[in-house]
Amino acid sequence: MRRVLRVAIIIRALSYCCHLFQPLVNIFCLKASQAESMSHDLTSAVDPTSTESRMEAEEDKWSDLPHELLSKIAGELGLMDFLSFRCVCKDWHIASSKVSHEDKSSKSEPWLLVYEGEGSQCSLHSSKHKRYISHIQELEGAACLASHEGWLLLFREGSLFFFCPFSKAKIELPNCPITEVTDHIAAFSSAPTAQDCSVVVLNQLNAFELQLFMLCRGENAWSKHSYAGYPFKRMRTAVFYKEKEFHFLDEGDGLVSFDASESPQWKSFVVRVQESESTPSDVVLNYVISKNFFQRHNNERSGNLRFLEANDSISTVGTTVPRHTGNFDLLIGSERIEAPKQSESRHLKGVWIQPKYCYVPPDQTW
Template structure:
């Protein structure tokens, strides 16, 4: 399927089967020594569909992606498992390092690294990340993209700017497959002012809603209860309600007890942020523009911050960028439009 490198594919079947053979429940498919001998003599790619489905159901996400790339029959047999992966409960985010070319580095929650090829990320900038979907901008075109399934959904209206500075922050209200999906992008117009751009699913053009004075750098963004929230590194908050289209600057007030009313959001703690950085294995101070994300929680959603630690191009890192995202596998109809 072109997702993993060729040298990785050579080990795919053996790794998949090692994972699968650890589960003794596979024996129910083999009734007696004669059946075992007959099955052992068959090619792996010629296994019965029901057996392939059972194997796919038992694989982790990375092994599952490799499984899908073996051949068309294995890909088809994995359809039920992919639906389950799409509906998985929230996990700690994984990290994707991209920007040099089509070759990217994927870092799983465990810290294990994988080299993958994603042509869609060559020359692109990730603006937002939510529930396994990335919002990408490349050469003036903006589109939603799922790194694992390679599903792509293009926005109809061209974005007003072909390039965006490192001070941008974006967020979308719901998955792009939802009828009520709204995208909001905040960019710097100058050192002290922000521009707010909004587009709804089905619209053919962006609406530049406001230009507002806001000198601080925005580090977190979220959508909750019909409104977009943008937070700086202090206690300032930019609030945009979709129903009344009212843009307000206010201060964050933290709830002191569960009885107090508030929005279900919280910031990542310093410990959580440092732990994430350790998993990247990058040198301290490494210049990297990073897109944050939202991780769903039981009592409150956690905001993983946007970060820009310096000008990557000037420091010789060749424009490397990163994005935190949740490991999901989204499938869409070929004729799906946003």
């Protein structure tokens, strides 16, 4: 049955690009039919040893497919099929090793990763209501501060690092400026492999004061910036806006911006829905905000498809979905859902993530 599964993976890949590889589709469909027939024919008188040898010979032929062809096939698969593709054999793994893969069927909706923080077990919920269980050691004891372009920014045991749960790629950040996570929020401007990537970590000291740490790609020292302003509610969500500007949104309608250009500058705003023509003093955001994205999606699901069980609590980290509504990005806000009976509840952590396999060269550093 394992061989039948291998054939099924390649057939599914070829179905995505059959206009390019139609002759191969016919060949692999025939091979799949033969393999499935052999796996189910319990009364066959064929010598199992010779059958095994022939199947192994056929597998060797599949392994010998040109890497360029295998890379194209891998690039057309859904993300989970792509990960299975990489496990089939050494040649398929090598051919797909440098492919940065994004699930094309999920560009409009992120996936949800749920974990408890104490162990490595986690569940991944796709936008098509499929649930996958996995063990990711990097999540054990970790707190997620930000999610962007398939990357997570994690804090664990006094260190900050980027991590892609699909490729297991990891990039350590130097000289972590914080010793523990309380109500910290964070954002980064682009993938950590990009030359212009910047990271900010915000700590709300009290209702009036904010403290921000910033690090740019290639640097080792974090810069520190402070801001005192109007009474803030609890800062909940951080997002990269444009150029070198970051936004921080509280639980109400408050927004604080930090522009890290030549002369770093703070500003504060009140967010409102645009119901009429904007005035010269208004700033029209390039994103729309969803503050109850998790709660709404959880309520829309039923039975085992729900993210939470009875009396679960969860804190989620949001993300940004590019061009979700016309020319506007969708900013999914971070949320906190408290269970009715706190003493008896599971306390879960969740993060919205774009389903993307991020390739990183072995020698990649910050």
